[in-house]
Amino acid sequence: MKILVCISKTPDTTAKIAFTQNNTKFASDGVQWIINPYDEWYALVRAIELKEKDASTTVDLITVGAADTEPIIRKALAIGGDSAIRVNADSHDPFYIASQIAEVAKQGGYDLIFTGKETIDYNGSAIGGMVAELLDLPYVSLATKFDLAGSTATIVRETEGGEETNEVSLPLVVSCQKGVAEQRIPNMKGIMSARTKPLKVEEPAAVEALTSVVSFELPPAKAGVKLVPADNPAELIRLLHEEARVF
Amino acid sequence: MSVLIFIDHSEGQIKKSSLEALSYGSALAAQLGTTAEGILLGTVSADLPALGKYGIKKIHQASQDSLNALDAQVYAKIIADAATATGATVLVFSNNFSGKAIAPRVSVRLKAGLVTGAVALPETSNGFVVKKNVFSGKAFAHIGLSSPIKVIALNPNSYAIKEGEGTAEIAPLSVSAPASRVKVTNATVASGEVPLTEAELVVSGGRGLKGPENWGLVEDLAKALGAATACSRPVADAHWRPHHEHVGQTGIAIAPNLYIAIGISGAIQHLAGVNRSKVIVVINKDPEAPFFKAADYGIVGDAFEVVPKMTEAVKKLKGIA
Ligand SMILES: Cc1cc2nc3c(=O)[nH]c(=O)nc-3n(C[C@H](O)[C@H](O)[C@H](O)COP(=O)(O)OP(=O)(O)OC[C@H]3O[C@@H](n4cnc5c(N)ncnc54)[C@H](O)[C@@H]3O)c2cc1C
Numbered sequence A: 001m002k003i004l005v006c007i008s009k010t011p012d013t014t015a016k017i018a019f020t021q022n023n024t025k026f027a028s029d030g031v032q033w034i035i036n037p038y039d040e041w042y043a044l045v046r047a048i049e050l051k052e053k054d055a056s057t058t059v060d061l062i063t064v065g066a067a068d069t070e071p072i073i074r075k076a077l078a079i080g081g082d083s084a085i086r087v088n089a090d091s092h093d094p095f096y097i098a099s100q101i102a103e104v105a106k107q108g109g110y111d112l113i114f115t116g117k118e119t120i121d122y123n124g125s126a127i128g129g130m131v132a133e134l135l136d137l138p139y140v141s142l143a144t145k146f147d148l149a150g151s152t153a154t155i156v157r158e159t160e161g162g163e164e165t166n167e168v169s170l171p172l173v174v175s176c177q178k179g180v181a182e183q184r185i186p187n188m189k190g191i192m193s194a195r196t197k198p199l200k201v202e203e204p205a206a207v208e209a210l211t212s213v214v215s216f217e218l219p220p221a222k223a224g225v226k227l228v229p230a231d232n233p234a235e236l237i238r239l240l241h242e243e244a245r246v247f
Numbered sequence B: 001m002s003v004l005i006f007i008d009h010s011e012g013q014i015k016k017s018s019l020e021a022l023s024y025g026s027a028l029a030a031q032l033g034t035t036a037e038g039i040l041l042g043t044v045s046a047d048l049p050a051l052g053k054y055g056i057k058k059i060h061q062a063s064q065d066s067l068n069a070l071d072a073q074v075y076a077k078i079i080a081d082a083a084t085a086t087g088a089t090v091l092v093f094s095n096n097f098s099g100k101a102i103a104p105r106v107s108v109r110l111k112a113g114l115v116t117g118a119v120a121l122p123e124t125s126n127g128f129v130v131k132k133n134v135f136s137g138k139a140f141a142h143i144g145l146s147s148p149i150k151v152i153a154l155n156p157n158s159y160a161i162k163e164g165e166g167t168a169e170i171a172p173l174s175v176s177a178p179a180s181r182v183k184v185t186n187a188t189v190a191s192g193e194v195p196l197t198e199a200e201l202v203v204s205g206g207r208g209l210k211g212p213e214n215w216g217l218v219e220d221l222a223k224a225l226g227a228a229t230a231c232s233r234p235v236a237d238a239h240w241r242p243h244h245e246h247v248g249q250t251g252i253a254i255a256p257n258l259y260i261a262i263g264i265s266g267a268i269q270h271l272a273g274v275n276r277s278k279v280i281v282v283i284n285k286d287p288e289a290p291f292f293k294a295a296d297y298g299i300v301g302d303a304f305e306v307v308p309k310m311t312e313a314v315k316k317l318k319g320i321a
């Protein structure tokens, strides 16, 4: 079986969010970059677990990004995975990114494509569905459990206030979130072997981006907290009712 | 040229987030000088023509029973075909679980630029620019769309429902629905409860509550307010509460009118899921808890003493014995 895991790069979850160049660029100075948590903890680890159960399985990683994504992809290789492909392009347009992934996936003939639930910077939650449509494959979004028996996947996915169990035949695209797997820390052996694992760089297919970031904006600062004495919770309720009028 | 809005339903009822999408799509149509129409797949018990009061003139309905189970691949084909047939140039979804599954597929079919997580009406005086949530609620981006057709997925609780007058005409949509490739073998919905993403009021508990046996505190206040309940990640990780209540960077992101955080420190990853709440209330015994910096109201005190008194005060105010 062949699995493709989509890996993206995001600022660390504690990074300060600020913008430069007239609010058109993310201020990346001093920012630590990480593998998008959903991609690392869930999508990648579940793929590795499937490989551990069936040695004939191969796990390839793909990222659409500039050369500065390579440390991220090396780290992903250190956690597991056999080889990686970097499509040399820098874009935030989901259609553009998904088209690049679909192009690589077509050539590789994958049985299973895993993405994360969403990137924690762009928050699109869109790439998986787009890749599936481009490849005319089923897509199960927001999986919390993924099991495989032969070529049939049994997947639990989150729905509005509940969950659903799906049975689907491969090939298939799945977006992964909490529950699918547990985070793994790369060990020394993994880190050493990652250095020599193949990382292929491909030039992007000619695809038109349909969206572009015009500018960024920070939310207005809060006015500050209004503290109510601990011996008078009724006053807090009064303020919420009469001043804030939230209920 | 028209605006086509996807109407999402479950258990025969139209979702609140779809009423927001209808109000948004109608306002956008007015802004563009065109009309707004809805599309609904499956059947509902709700009064469909009455949805005209949200500003739509027509609802395209494909009422096969088989369409009551949402299959994103099947839905996307029907919706994209309907958009082409009706000449829709903007499609509006709610950015809820259904929208996240369908909108990306529809946008590919129509080669339409996609913006998910929209929080405001597009700026259309010079191009077509949509404000969306990025960096997990810590910032916004203004995204320009250059394609002739555009797909927008509106974040729940970001646009107020607007009711006016009017009834919508129901236009039956005859479709040959392709067979679903996904077999749904089991589905559970916590019925009677407000889904967290749609809730206007949310009461949330953290590790400060010490253990699952103390959750009555949170539940009583939530019940008195008519609020949904949520929790921090360590609470869900320890199985004190179900996973679907976990809010934050790696949980779900919500934007209620009121978020009451009890015994939660306010770590940046937690804030990422709740900082779009309109009013934040923090109950924490530590005056240095970071959450107070993001709060509108707060009490520095012991939750076990403060929260029952809040519940009492709510009950008194509402006249509940
Ligand atoms: C990559 C990453 C992603 C993460 N994603 C999330 C996420 O999505 N959501 C999330 O919540 N966390 C997330 N976290 C974890 C986050 O960093 C915090 O560890 C977590 O939010 C802390 O939960 P807590 O506030 O319930 O517990 P604690 O930090 O232990 O805080 C408990 C609070 O309760 C207060 N308290 C104690 N007793 C009382 C009392 N009797 N009365 C009143 N107050 C009391 C304490 O003063 C303290 O402030 C993530 C972390 C990482 C690294």
Ligand SMILES: Nc1ncnc2c1ncn2[C@@H]1O[C@H](COP(=O)(O)O)[C@@H](O)[C@H]1O
Pocket (backbone or CB within 6 Å): A006, A007, A008, A009, A036, A038, A039, A043, A062, A063, A064, A065, A094, A097, A114, A115, A116, A117, A118, A119, A120, A122, A123, A124, A125, A126, A127, A128
């Ligand atoms: N540039 C990228 N390269 C590879 N995979 C990506 C990229 N961007 C997003 N993805 C994948 O798509 C998922 C959803 O991303 P998004 O739709 O941007 O929220 C992520 O969790 C990744 O698995």
